[in-house]
Amino acid sequence: QTGAVTYDAGFVNTASCKSAITFIDGDEGILRYRGYPIDQLAEKASFLEVSYLLIYGELPTAAQLDEFSTRVKHHTMLHEELRRFFDGFPRDAHPMPVLSSAVSALSTFYQDALNPFDDEQVEMATVRLLAKVPTIASYAYKKSIGQPMLYPDNSLGYVANFLRMTFGVPATPYEVDPVVEKVLDMLFVLHADHEQNCSTSTVRLVGSSHANLFASVSAGVNALFGPLHGGANQAVLEMLQGIHKGDDTVESFVRKVKDKEPGVKLMGFGHRVYKNYDPRAAIVKKAAQDVMSRMNASDPLLDLAMQLEEIALADDYFVSRKLYPNVDFYTGLIYKAMGFPTKMFTVLFALGRLPGWIAQWREMIKDEDTKIGRPRQVYTGQAERTFVAMGER
């Protein structure tokens, strides 16, 4: 300790802010958005409905949801000059840096939506982000496969529009699969917010300097990209594919994890807060089984994932460390069954988390107690010393 500064490497026990948006009880495996349990919302509410709940604090009436949806639809197209941004990215670019770059660029196109203390401008930035991020995400994918980008079709719902822009081609009409639409909508609900996780804390920290919403969300996208955070859903698939391809047996892989071989973790397991089964993971696991059976898609990687889970949950190494599946363990398998490449998995996480980032930024900017983020440190470097001339070094 130095003076008033104390050092808590765990971080998780140091509250960085107060918030009324999401409640988590990590020991009990409880997650609620604005007081509503996640399992009820996942089963009964649409993603746009949950976005409204997170941002405005209440479930919308039918009229309120319709008005909100209309406002969002009005802004789904990108400025033509922003569409040309995608020409500049290399074909093999990962879509996450493409997403963060394009989201940051929104602040150059919409200078009427940058003032964090003008309610109308914050509303414009909110609606434009919700409307344009799915379009940007689909364009990042189209760029990577050399296909033409499709303009949004506002006769479709929010998720259906995204699916059509992602998988549709100008040559043939695209029929949205209602099963895929419903499951993806539910996965977005499960990802919509999660208290002060790494990327949300980043959005709040950047916004605490009074940076605009586009800039703050772009920073959140970059934080989410890390494999220990949102990048884990891609890393889980790569882990499963490695075992399936024969790099390891399940047993030899688990052995490597327990031996703490450098760079070897059971991806999709463990959590900073949940020391119980992540309630989202249980819902996703069931959805993965449903999707596979309804799409007649059997995937040996799903069997492998369930085998890994069974072994881990019976092994004291994981149980004693309270390591359970988190939201990322099964989601990639569903995204794969839907036809998304692994590089798009974290982009899908970002699409889901977007309303949470927006809600948390709006709450922070409105909170008069918010000060600019300025964490302190415990200094562990050299004591004072005298400068050494070049010739004497």
Ligand code: SDX
């Ligand atoms: C998300 O914060 C959020 O809310 C995030 C998120 C959200 O919705 O925003 O829930 C989304 O990011 C989920 C997490 C996705 N990441 C992964 O699945 C990557 C794999 N998991 C980890 O790297 C890890 O579990 C973390 C990063 C999630 C948590 O890391 P911690 O805080 O260091 O884990 P811990 O303190 O609980 O670790 C305790 C022990 C340690 O071993 P010992 O030093 O005690 O011997 O468990 C070990 C860790 O090494 N451990 C793991 C492990 N996770 C922790 N060992 C093997 N595999 C793992 N996955």
